[in-house]
Amino acid sequence: MLSPLREHLRDSFWFAPVAAMVLVFLVWLGCAQLDGKIIETLQEAEAYDAVGDLVAVVSDAKTVVTTVSSAMMTFIGVVFSISLVAVQMASGQFTPRVVRIFVRSRITKATLSVFLSTFLLSLLVLTSYESETDPRLVTSVPLLQSILTLVMVGLSLLLFVVYVNSTLRLMRVSHVVDRITWDSFDVLAKMPWQENQASDFGPVTEHVVHRGRAGVLRDVNVARLVRAARRHGVVIRLLPRIGDFVVPGTPVLAVHGGAAPKGLASSVSVSIERSFHQDLGFGLRQLTDIALRALSPGINDPTTAVQCLDRITQFLAALAGRPLGAAEYRDGRKGEGAVRFVQDVPTWADLVDLGFAEIRVYSANSPQVSRRMLAGIDDLLSLAPEERREPLLRHRALLAQAVVRSTPEAADRTFALKPDRQGIG
Known part of the structure; x- marks a missing residue:
């Protein structure tokens, strides 16, 4: 039989979100490097029109990223506050020991991990935006980072639906x-x-x-x-x-x-x-x-x-x-x-x-x-x-x-x- 470490981690609520945020940080670093190389390659080829188009696209995406960064933590607080009330009701109706089902739920941990990772990613992406708009002077255009943020937002919405369904099931005996x-x-x-x-x-x-x-x-x-x-x-x-x-x-x-x-x-x-x-x-x-x-x-x-x-x-x-x-x-x-x-x-x-x-x-x-x-x-x-x-x-x-x-x-x-x-x- 394997070491109990895996079971101990499954009973914890911190490991999965922390691991997910570390992973997102590493992915963001990779995307930032790739974004820099893309702009550097286009500038070396003197494709300044393409650089300008990328700057315009990223500027439009910045509005979405800013909205996500400001709303995600509020969204997380509201969702999990309601969920904890539901879990408390379930523990009172059934037995306090059913709380461990919520703690060990993969969907619950995945949802919290993706929510927090999306919030962290949006903050990191905002640091990559530049005020410079001249295609010849721009050093980085967070194109891949913005796309990644939008993907994470979509994944968050999908997991939210699955999470609500899972929480409602927890209230059914x-x-x-x-x-x-x-x-x-x-x-x-x-x-x-x-x-x-x-x-x-x-x-x-x-x-x-x-x-x-x-x-x-x-x-x-x-x-x-x-x-x-x-x-x-x-x-x-x-x-x-x-x-x-x-x-x-x-x-x-x-x-x-x-x-x-x-x-x-x-x-x-x-x-x-x-x-x-x-x-x-x-x-x-x-x-x-x-x-x-x-x-x-x-x-x-x-x-x-x-x-x-x-x-x-x-x-x-x-x-x-x-x-x-x-x-x-x-x-x-x-x-x-x-x-x-x-x-x-x-x-x-x-x-x-x-x-x-x-x-x-x-x-x-x-x-x-x-x-x-x-x-x-x-x-x-x-x-x-x-x-x-x-x-x-x-x-x-x-x-x-x-x-x-x-x-x-x-x-x-x-x-x-x-x-x-x-x-x-």
């Missing part, structure tokens, strides 16, 4: 739930699944403790840990699970078979919030949060809870036949070689509890949700092997008991306990 689900499947696809997992690595010879700030274990640099373990002939095991809260002084890595390589602690990343990068249960956590918010008395939206149960069932169905409990990383390609790094992942029972336990507690009074949960559990029972049926049967029995306790009428109980994939269609 179906798109938010779908995005969370596919992010969860991305994590699932990156996990190294081995059918036969080794479990005995010998005694622990040394522990590595966390020395940084307290926070949530965000991810680990798997590639660096595997390389270090291979060089020293040891096996390294991550003690807390990704998503656990760790405090300074607690052991985070256990080394089997030798001394701990130097610098292992820097391979562990702790942050203030969880990330999808290596966290298999984070998607279920978000789906559950959205469902719980929908079932709260203040919102009372069981249909949203049903949509979350659809995706929870989908994700658990993909995990029903996979080995869980630990992810083992080997020092060879394609899963070959010796095991060098072991990372605990949630077990099947953990994931089933995460997906159903809290929603079950609040669904007893909502026949739509109880019917959908029963249908989802029945679907999983048909897919899961025999040894994984126990947590599903447990939740099914507890849900039935809760419905019986909260529903006095026998007919209502019978209706609420009838499995239905649409809840109440």
